[in-house]
Amino acid sequence: MFHNYAISSSSDYIVEITGSSDNAEVQQPNGLRIQSAAKTPQLRKWWGALALAMAFCLSLSLGSRFASASSVAPYPAVDTFSGSGALSANWTNTSSYGQGYVPLAQGGGTVAPSVSGQQGLATYTGISFSNDQYAQAKFVGYSSAQGSTGVCVRMNTAGNGVCYLGDYGLLYSLANGAGNYIIASNCPVAANGDTIQLLVTGTTYTCTDISSGSSVSATDSLYSTGNPGILVDQRKSTVYALASFQADCVPSCNTNSPYPAVDTFSGSGALSTNWTNTSSYGQGYVSLAQNSGTVAPSVSGQQGLATYTGISFSNDQYAQAKFVGYSSAQGSTGVCVRMNTAGNGVCYLGDYGLLYSLANGAGNYIIASNCPVAANGDTIQLLVTGTTYTCTDISSGSSVSATDSLYSTGNPGILVDQRKSTVYALASFQADCVPSCNTNSPYPAVDTFSGSGALSTNWTNTSSYGQGYVSLAQNSGTVAPSVSGQQGLATYTGISFSNDQYAQAKFVGYSSAQGSTGVCVRMNTAGNGVCYLGDYGLLYSLANGAGNYIIASNCPVAANGDTIQLLVTGTTYTCTDISSGSSVSATDSLYSTGNPGILVDQRKSTIYALASFQADCVPSCSGGSSPTPPSTANPQLTVSVTSLSFGSVTVNTAATQSVTLSSTGTSPVTVSAAAITGSGFTIISGSLPVTLNPTQTVTLQVQFQPTATGGAAGQITISSNSTTGGTAVVALSGIGTAAAAHEVYLNWDAPSSSPDPVAGYNIYRSISSGSFQLITASPDAQTAYVDSAVASGSTYSYLVKSVDYNGVESVPSNQITVTIP
Structure with missing residues (x-):
């Protein structure tokens, strides 16, 4: 029995993807008509461009850094947003209003868009910044609906600059206030209440969560000028805000730790971990405590003395605070400098008008008796440069200077005495170094080791003797362990360094039996720090004098006589063989303080030694610029x-x-x-x-x-x-x-004049001109068929045979061939 029919395809193959229509390649044999409509994907390109914007109003309370009693430098910029409404005149809201920015506004300690649910972006234009700068603020109001909120640097009033978005953990380049491109996607994601900071030096940006200690650095060269700024975006969550803004230019006293030291004593109970109460308890001192803006003894009617040890200061420094609660029954309350944790230092007692030298917390002798007597609410300051102390009542402008040479080291501090009157307290503390790491001590540190025997008093051998260290000794131009065949580690403590510093020395006596010899930075006297081992080519983190972990394994391996240098700026360490010009950089955030040092290990070879030591802080204390190694090499x-x-x-x-x-x-x-x-x-x-x-x-x-x-x-x-x-x-x-899915849809007309009734149809398919194969499991009674088992780029041919109720097939129909795009 024979059935004659033709296949007519009105919808041959369909790609079920929204997009533009393309014509598929279709071959049409005689007697077969196929209409082909192939739909291919139209790709939507996502540029996750953040429409970053924010506007806020800030009321700025400028912290003052004093270079002398009569010269006030307006750094750093500080704003506590304690006012209400528009920001202070120090701020400029960006002009990129096409991004939907509204002005930022302050309110009771935070800054947010002036219109809830909107965004704002503003720059701090009240003072001039260098192009190396940082901005930091407290991140308030975390939400799972991130809102592009954070701090910015090199931001101009048109909205061009770089921002660290604390809620996203992104370092973003902005153009006209809109997201331009991501510089780094692995910045720390700030928790609610964390303080975040963005620092730029040259082309290196460092995003840091100061509260957690995490940081990431990346480079970008698009922007080279602009000012610090802030961005608050409440479009996805109205909880977002910022608080406690601070910004400064870099270099400053210390680019790794925020200067000046600032404490508003806004908490309750014990002071923050930046403070250390003195150990001179024989004087009846109790610990100091904070309470909603003031600091006083933790036991009413007692006295307390504490030093600010959270960051490193040079020996030229100042401390200032607001004097609260005047009484005729003076209580020896004021600010201190060069104060150590044993209670040795100098204090300006604002209620007495005295400049006093203390020993173990007790009055030792009066340096000056004619300092200004502070009125209730006055801000007082004590500044020391070299041997000159200047006590100033900043509120009245009065000051007195006197000299004393007893103390040369220590930290800023505060003293509150309520033994005669419980009204005494202090508020609004600030401290800084003056005006650089140390202008009074000779920089750079230099030692030629020209003597014999023990090192000079500028050096301190580490106390990590459990590692088998012996003291180092000098000998006619070199330094090595005092016991041949042993090892020694020492730090240069004779002068104060910033936490950005370098150490370099001449490497003497190379041997195939490496001995872990080299120079160190941020090394303390317990043996915690980082060393560049010139014989191994390793950058190593040490803990208690023992190897902790490798930071970089590809530092230059020094030849005998080469000068090697280790430099640290922020979290970036650079190990350099100055003689060859080779260097390698790597990042590590474990250590943030300490001094330059040297390590000589003769356990495997007694020929190892060092010579011609040099160290400095970075930027250089003498000039504020980074040290220039004695090399003409300039690889870029x-x-x-x-x-x-x-x-x-x-x-x-x-x-x-x-x-x-x-x-x-x-x-x-x-x-x-x-x-x-x-x-x-x-x-x-x-x-x-x-x-x-x-x-x-x-x-x-x-x-x-x-x-x-x-x-x-x-x-x-x-x-x-x-x-x-x-x-x-x-x-x-x-x-x-996803790859596009394809189907071939066939339909045909049933035979109109067959004497033998049709029970169904068998469909046959050939792939790429191969033999035809039956693709239906049983005869299909329908006059249409969908083939979903097709692949892009392949060519398929189809034919159909009708089947009667006895299973007898007709002759094949004509063929149709399609190519899937």
Whole structure:
């Protein structure tokens, strides 16, 4: 029995994806008509551009840094937002109103958009900043609905600059107030109440959660000028706000710790961990306590003395506070400098008008008896530079100076005595070093080890003797363990250093039996710090004098006679062989204080020694600029992009982009490694390590091949000895999209004049001109069929046979052929 029919396809294959329509390739044999309508995906490109904006009003209370009794420098910028309404005149709301920004406003200690549920962005224009600067603020109101809230640097009034968004953990470049591109996506995500900080030095940005101690650094070169700023976005959650703003230019006394020290005593109970109560309890001292804005003895009617030990100060320093609660029954209340935790130092007693030298917390002798007597509510200050002390009533402008040489070290402090009157208290504490690390002591520190025997009194051998350390000794130009074949570790404590510092020395006596010999920074007398071991080429973190963990394993290995240097700025350590010009940078955040030092280990080879030591703070105390190593080498690496966006890429297919590394300095630059992170991202070409002569380039081919749908992020970290920064970061992003699904839809007309009734139809398919195979399990009574088992790029041919109730097939229909796009 034979059935004649024709296949007519009105909807041949359909891709069920919204988008533009493309014509598929269709072949139409005689007697068969197929209408083909193929729909292919139209990709929507997501640029997660944050419409960042914020406006707020701030009332600024400027902290003062005094270089002398009569000269006030307006740094740092400080605002507690204690007013109400518009911000102070120190602030300028950005002009990028196309982003929907409203002015920011202050209210009872916080700053937020003046219109709830909106966003605002403002810059601090009341004073001038250098282009190296930082901004920090307390992050208030965490919500799972992030709102792009944080602090900014190099921000102008048009909304161009860089912001650290504490709720997202993003370091973002803004253009006209809108998100331009991500510089780093792994900044700390701030908890409610954390203080966040963004610091920029050169092209290096460091986002830090000061409360947790976490920080991340990345480089970007788009913006070089502008001011600190703040951004508050309440569009997704109205809980977001900021508090306790502070900003400064860098260099300042200490770029790693926030200066000045500020305490508003706004809490309740014990003082913050920045304070140490003195141990001179024989004087009847009790611990000091804070209470809603003031500080007083924790036991009413007693006295207390505490020093600010949370950050490091130079020996030239000042302390100031608001004098609260005047009484005719004076109580020896005031501010102190060069005060140690045993109670030795100098205090200005505002109620007596005395400048007093204390020993173990007790009055030792009067230095000056004619200091200003403070009125209730006056701000008093004690400044010391060298041997000159100046007691000032800032509120009245009166001051007196006198000299004393008993104490040369110590920290700012406060003394509150309520033994004669319980009304006495202090408020609004501030302290800083004056005006740099130490202008009174000789910088840099230099030692030629020209003597014999014990080191000079500038050095302190570490107390970590459990590691088998012996004291170091000098001998006619070199330094080595005092016992041959042993090891020694010492720190230079003769002068005060900022926490940004370097140490360098001449490496003497190379041997294949390495001995862990080199220079150290941020090393304390317990043996906690970081050392560059020149014989191993290691950057090592030490704890109690023992190796804790490796920070970098690719530092230059010094040759006999080379001068090696270890520099730390913020969380970035740079180990340099000055003689060869090679250097490597790495980051670590464990240690933030300490002094330069030296380590000599002769346990494996007794020829090891060091010579020609030098150390300084960074920026240099003498001039405020970073030290210039005695080398003419200037390797510089320029990276062509700071970010790569691959857009949307179909899962299990690959897209490729390139990053070009160029040598732009005056000497060869060595690119040691390029590490890549992020799912689906790989470097497929570009051989490293490589040394590039000036003007030479190398290209890295970066591939994104997603294995799953959804957004992906990563980064390339490029390590080199570039003097513009040893680490460069390229942010990566892309979106994996599902492959399009295809179907072929066939229909035909039933035979109209068959003497043998039709029971159904068998459908046959051929793939790429192969043999026809039956693709239906049993005869189908319908006159249409959908083939969902097709793949993109393949060609399929179809024919149909009718079947009667005895299972007998007709001759085949004519064929139809389609190619799936």
